[in-house]
Amino acid sequence: MTEYDYVVVGAGTAGCVLAAxxxxxxxxxxxxxxxxxxxxTRAMSVPSAWPENIGSPADWGGTTTGQAGAGPLSYPRGRxxxxxxxxxxxxxxxxxxxxxDGWAAAGAAGWGFADLLPYFRRxxxxxxxxxxxxxxxxxxxxxxVPPAARHPVATAxxxxxxxxxxxxTADLSGASQEGVAWVDLAVDGGERVSAADAYLRPVxxxxxxxxxxxxxxxxxxxxxxxxxxxxxxxxxxxxRVRASTEVILCAGAVGSPQLLMLSGLGPAAQLRRLxxxxxxxxxxxxxxxxxxxxxxxxxxxxxxxxASQYNHGEVYAAVRxxxxxxxxxxxxFPILLPVxxxxxxxxxxxxxxxxASVVAPDSRGTVTLAAADPRVPPLIDPAFxxxxxxxxxxxxxxxxxxxxxxxxxxxxxxxxxIWPGPDVSAADGLREYVWRTVGSYxxxxxxxxxxxxxxxVVDLELRVRTVTGLRIxxxxxxxxxxxxxxxxxxxxxxxxxxxxxxGN
Numbered sequence: 001m002t003e004y005d006y007v008v009v010g011a012g013t014a015g016c017v018l019a020a021x022x023x024x025x026x027x028x029x030x031x032x033x034x035x036x037x038x039x040x041t042r043a044m045s046v047p048s049a050w051p052e053n054i055g056s057p058a059d060w061g062g063t064t065t066g067q068a069g070a071g072p073l074s075y076p077r078g079r080x081x082x083x084x085x086x087x088x089x090x091x092x093x094x095x096x097x098x099x100x101d102g103w104a105a106a107g108a109a110g111w112g113f114a115d116l117l118p119y120f121r122r123x124x125x126x127x128x129x130x131x132x133x134x135x136x137x138x139x140x141x142x143x144x145v146p147p148a149a150r151h152p153v154a155t156a157x158x159x160x161x162x163x164x165x166x167x168x169t170a171d172l173s174g175a176s177q178e179g180v181a182w183v184d185l186a187v188d189g190g191e192r193v194s195a196a197d198a199y200l201r202p203v204x205x206x207x208x209x210x211x212x213x214x215x216x217x218x219x220x221x222x223x224x225x226x227x228x229x230x231x232x233x234x235x236x237x238x239x240r241v242r243a244s245t246e247v248i249l250c251a252g253a254v255g256s257p258q259l260l261m262l263s264g265l266g267p268a269a270q271l272r273r274l275x276x277x278x279x280x281x282x283x284x285x286x287x288x289x290x291x292x293x294x295x296x297x298x299x300x301x302x303x304x305x306x307a308s309q310y311n312h313g314e315v316y317a318a319v320r321x322x323x324x325x326x327x328x329x330x331x332x333f334p335i336l337l338p339v340x341x342x343x344x345x346x347x348x349x350x351x352x353x354x355x356a357s358v359v360a361p362d363s364r365g366t367v368t369l370a371a372a373d374p375r376v377p378p379l380i381d382p383a384f385x386x387x388x389x390x391x392x393x394x395x396x397x398x399x400x401x402x403x404x405x406x407x408x409x410x411x412x413x414x415x416x417x418i419w420p421g422p423d424v425s426a427a428d429g430l431r432e433y434v435w436r437t438v439g440s441y442x443x444x445x446x447x448x449x450x451x452x453x454x455x456x457v458v459d460l461e462l463r464v465r466t467v468t469g470l471r472i473x474x475x476x477x478x479x480x481x482x483x484x485x486x487x488x489x490x491x492x493x494x495x496x497x498x499x500x501x502x503g504n
Contacts, residue, residue, distance in 0.1 A: 026208055
């Protein structure tokens, strides 16, 4: 076919949901286009193998511009069926309800927590939790690490934080969204559950659903203010396909603004400098990039420890720095791998990390085009630590981690601190360490934000302003990033988008 009712661009977390839901109507012909391949590799299925995805063909392999004192950072994004849900660390956690209520209070009426709750519940099949808040029949099976399988470092870290007075919560996605929790992971039967596994693969036999992998979408076909379809390339061969009803962008917080700008939608002056004829001057496209900056405290155990059988994280603490506002602004969690902090030499094989991330950042970055060529990666600048408050939060978080590892509860798994190291103790030294070793939690969002103000990129039904027949449904539409890994939120956004497209 050269024309479909719906063309969905990107088979990531959101795209898999949209394609599956829209094709439930047997009369609707749906085309899903994905630049990556369809294979489900070992690294995409075995939970503990997820780090092997970074730098693999399933990763776009991007880098950022220079960040703080750390220089350019690797910036993995999923390039496969399931997108980033196929390569990430599988945490399935909602943001604090106040984040979503803040969206509504700022003008996104209908996007508060109560509005999104039915869609959160629709996505998931949680093993436990409050049934009024958690889903029990959705496609994505989620559960925490079973007690018998918990890693000793994760167990000790949870106990140490508790000894410092950090409360315990049974469910960070439930009624109590602050404290230490064994969070839900999208793991079922010992295997990852990506959006492709949960939503797409079970319905691939539908005759009205076509999935084309290895297909790089190169532009939007916009005719007199209407998006009529997309252009693409498969193995270098160009093609076009038309959408009789809508094109829905699900290419993520980097890919969606890139494709819009390549098609003439975006900051007009920037586009002209690259030789792109502006279709509409939408200066906020590519702005408002938000991510969660992170730093690591590297530790050496007294003796080698077993490997994590899950996601090398397992337990998460949502806590408040002295600068916190409405929600917990920090995550503390283990990374049970000998991954060196940014810019530091390799760690001993037995080493592990305790990570700290600012999950309610003040810094805002950008995604801009480097060239008028879809094969050239865009310039990604998360602008980490450009707001000094974020550096202060991370320094405070490192101090919290250090208090935990100094406790009696943590002693059985702790021999010494490798980085920052015992020589770094003063506040100025911690801020310098944060500045030099900041990295990413890999959660880009916000570059095509929704709202009702004149600067918003999409309206409250996710339709792109000034162009009809075009919506965006992915992490790029989030006005403010949730204080949690965003995948659970993107699933809910996509479920609601499917209802909006269908007029429900």
